[in-house]
Amino acid sequence: MLDAFSRAVVAADASTSVVGNLGALKQFIASGNRRLDAVNAIASNASCMVSDAIAGMICENQGLIQAGGNCYPNRRMAACLRDGEIVLRYVTYALLAGDASVLDDRCLNGLKETYAALGVPVTSTVRAVQIMKAQAAAHIQDTPSEARAGSKLRKMGSPVVDDRCSSLVAEAGSYFDRVISALS
Amino acid sequence: MKSVVTTVIAAADAAGRFPSSSDLESVQGSIQRSAARLEAAEKLAGNLDAVAKEAYDACISKYSYLNNAGQANSTDTFKAKCHRDIKHYLRLIQYSLVVGGTGPLDEWGIAGQREVYRALGLPTAPYVEALSFARNRGCTPRDMSAQALTEYNALLDYAINSLS
Numbered sequence: 001m002l003d004a005f006s007r008a009v010v011a012a013d014a015s016t017s018v019v020g021n022l023g024a025l026k027q028f029i030a031s032g033n034r035r036l037d038a039v040n041a042i043a044s045n046a047s048c049m050v051s052d053a054i055a056g057m058i059c060e061n062q063g064l065i066q067a068g069g070n071c072y073p074n075r076r077m078a079a080c081l082r083d084g085e086i087v088l089r090y091v092t093y094a095l096l097a098g099d100a101s102v103l104d105d106r107c108l109n110g111l112k113e114t115y116a117a118l119g120v121p122v123t124s125t126v127r128a129v130q131i132m133k134a135q136a137a138a139h140i141q142d143t144p145s146e147a148r149a150g151s152k153l154r155k156m157g158s159p160v161v162d163d164r165c166s167s168l169v170a171e172a173g174s175y176f177d178r179v180i181s182a183l184s
Numbered sequence: 185m186k187s188v189v190t191t192v193i194a195a196a197d198a199a200g201r202f203p204s205s206s207d208l209e210s211v212q213g214s215i216q217r218s219a220a221r222l223e224a225a226e227k228l229a230g231n232l233d234a235v236a237k238e239a240y241d242a243c244i245s246k247y248s249y250l251n252n253a254g255q256a257n258s259t260d261t262f263k264a265k266c267h268r269d270i271k272h273y274l275r276l277i278q279y280s281l282v283v284g285g286t287g288p289l290d291e292w293g294i295a296g297q298r299e300v301y302r303a304l305g306l307p308t309a310p311y312v313e314a315l316s317f318a319r320n321r322g323c324t325p326r327d328m329s330a331q332a333l334t335e336y337n338a339l340l341d342y343a344i345n346s347l348s
Contacts, residue, residue, distance in 0.1 A: 001193065006185035009279040009288055018229040018275055019282045022222055029222070032215035036208045043202035089202055093193045096203055096211065102193055 001105065004028050004098030028098055031167070038168045039096045041139040041156050042088070048152075049139070050084040053131040057124050070121055083125075088132055091175045095168070100178055108182040115183065126180050133176035137169045186287040188214035214284055220331035225281035227328045228274065228336065235318055236271040242317035243270075243310040256306055270314050277339045286342055294346045308347045315344045 002010065005025060012019045019025075028035075042049070054071075058064050064071040071077040090107035094100050115125065138144050141164040142156050192207045203211075228235065244250060244266075250257035257266050272293070279288035301308055319340040324330045 001190045002185055003187055003189040005283045006187055006190070006287065009185065009282055013279065013288075013292065016275070018232055018278045019225060020229060022226050022229075022282070025282065026222060029215050029218050032212065036212055039203055040205070040208060043204075046202050089197075089200075092202055093197065096208075097189050097193060102190075102197075106197065 002097070002099050002101040007099050007101070034165050035095070035098070035168060037156070038140040038165060038172065039092055041142065042092050042095070042136055042172075044156070045135075045139050045154070046085065046088055046092075048154075049132055049135045050081060050088055052135065053128045054081055054084050056131045057128040060127065061124060064124060070119070070124065080128075084128055084132070087129060087179055088136075091132075091136070091172065091179065094175045095172050098171075100175060103175055103178060104182075108179060112183050122183050125183055129176055129179050129183075133173055136172045136176065140165050140169050140172060185283060185285075185291070187283045187285045217335075218284055220329065221281045221284055221335045224328055224332035224336040225278050227332070228278045228281065232271065232274055232278070235321075236267065236274050238321065239274075239314040239318045240267045240270045243314035246313050247307075247310045250310060256310075266310075269311070273311070273315060273343055274318070277336070277343060280339050280342075281335060286339070289339065289343060289346075293343065297346065312344055312347050315340055315347070319344065 005028075008019050008021075008025060054077075058071055063069050065077070066072060071080050087107065090103045094103040112122075115122065139156070143164070144153055144155060146153055189211055192203065192210055196203050196207055244257055249255060250266075252258060257263055276289045276293045279292075280286050319337055322328070322333050322336060324333045327333065328336070
């Protein structure tokens, strides 16, 4: 498992040179608290995000919860929720480390083959991940949808800078995209 | 590679939970200290050749028998290799400064070093002398800030201990 720092070191070691470009790492440190806030925003809302993503996926494809569907009966629905949480958890780890290696090695490696063997539909899985991607962006920006959240609206209230952590939103999005491309 | 962040993630993953607030606290602690580490890494990267040269010269002048025929520093090839070895240690120290842990030194420097030096018949005392010279050569504020020098010296001590 690597993080942003050890990734730079491994790259430098390949050419037996010192780590030359420290600018990116200084940037990582300077925005360290924002990164931790982003991780906290996802971790604190994880169960809500996962259940919403799976519910949204089923809403768009009711066949999943009818007899013969992949979220029927409860046992398989529970497995689905569990998998959603696992994916979100590894994306959170990757965001904390600033590197995708933990996501690749411990979550995505062999996931496509496993799902193919178990007969899990890829399109539905991808849809759930896409919903989680949008949710993660909203939580990192701290802009949950007031229209849709209704009485459940919850803001983290951490001090947010002007750009609303756009670089972290993009980085988290890239990890979700990585999950999607690994599955399809 | 072992660092504060990867250790925290590995522990959270073993328990199957999201990063907790105490996990984030320890990462934040590491981030706060890292400014000094990166300063030391930057300064060392800029002067790596000079630091390695001085350390190499110091150890050869103390153990001048190494220049005798058949010894480890006798030919030009051997000299270049000795110099390169010192530079390797300093480079790994620079990596460890960047990562914020001893992972690079442990994995790429210390693991197996005893066996290698025994097989090649190399004495470790000159390495200790070279690194000790570098350890005592650093000076604040001429070279880097006090905190940065502390981090740098701690890693030099770690490498010296591994060779003693």
